[in-house]
Amino acid sequence: MLITDVQIKFSEGLVNIKHVSIPERCPHCGKNMSPRVYSGFSNHKNGYSKNNGYPESGTKRVFCLVLQCVLCNSFYIGNFKANKFDSEGIITNYGYIDVSYIPPISNDIPENVSEISERFSGIYNQSLKAKEYGLTEIYGMGLRKSLEFLVKDFAIYLSKLNSDDSAKIDSIKAQSLGQVISSNFREFSNFSKLFQSASWIGNDETHYIRKHPEKDAEFLNSLIKVLANNVSNTVIEQEAMKLVDDN
Numbered sequence: 001m002l003i004t005d006v007q008i009k010f011s012e013g014l015v016n017i018k019h020v021s022i023p024e025r026c027p028h029c030g031k032n033m034s035p036r037v038y039s040g041f042s043n044h045k046n047g048y049s050k051n052n053g054y055p056e057s058g059t060k061r062v063f064c065l066v067l068q069c070v071l072c073n074s075f076y077i078g079n080f081k082a083n084k085f086d087s088e089g090i091i092t093n094y095g096y097i098d099v100s101y102i103p104p105i106s107n108d109i110p111e112n113v114s115e116i117s118e119r120f121s122g123i124y125n126q127s128l129k130a131k132e133y134g135l136t137e138i139y140g141m142g143l144r145k146s147l148e149f150l151v152k153d154f155a156i157y158l159s160k161l162n163s164d165d166s167a168k169i170d171s172i173k174a175q176s177l178g179q180v181i182s183s184n185f186r187e188f189s190n191f192s193k194l195f196q197s198a199s200w201i202g203n204d205e206t207h208y209i210r211k212h213p214e215k216d217a218e219f220l221n222s223l224i225k226v227l228a229n230n231v232s233n234t235v236i237e238q239e240a241m242k243l244v245d246d247n
Helices: 111-116 118-134 138-160 164-172 176-185 188-206 217-246
Strands: 001-010 015-020 034-041 062-068 075-085 090-097
Touching: 015 062, 090 118, 111 118, 111 217, 118 138, 138 164, 138 176, 138 188, 138 217, 164 176, 176 188, 188 217
Parallel strands: 001 034, 015 090
Antiparallel strands: 001 015, 034 062, 062 075, 075 090
């Protein structure tokens, strides 16, 4: 970590800022180096005393720096904020804020689905992030994996409603996706067909030759969204019926 002094342009003018921690790794080439430090900017008022540019007590400021890798010559932006103070509240270090240009991912998965299959939601989110990064081959494979967790965790949820048979649950975990689909959703025929369709497309995303070339990862994603909503509705229905049965 490079600790240096920098010059920041606040709304009132230029101010020298001390103790700025700059990572020595280029986000473009991934190599370690001490970057060239160019001008910094902030839309805040500086709030600094005239005592050698040290910040006034309690001041918290955020600013950015234009940096350049000395190895690949690529430019990048670094964001910084106060993260260490002395006993008098004076800022003694400005730390780097990690920057990501990938927008927040919204998956529209109902909350109760995440509750019965937390790993499904996590894997599904990672799949969407892979798509944002342009990793289209990984995107479809991730969707296929998320589907397996959704199917198995939903089957386990339904099994627990009827009994707490640990052997049955262990069996579901050990079965292939196709076996789980064919043996656990007889009361929900629409689920079986949708799950089967999604599994076929998901398998195509992981195999050399596609059996259904007219369908792609986007179609699989659409199926998973439909299935997640159907699972959500079923969970609500089962809870409502249990409420009536228990009373």
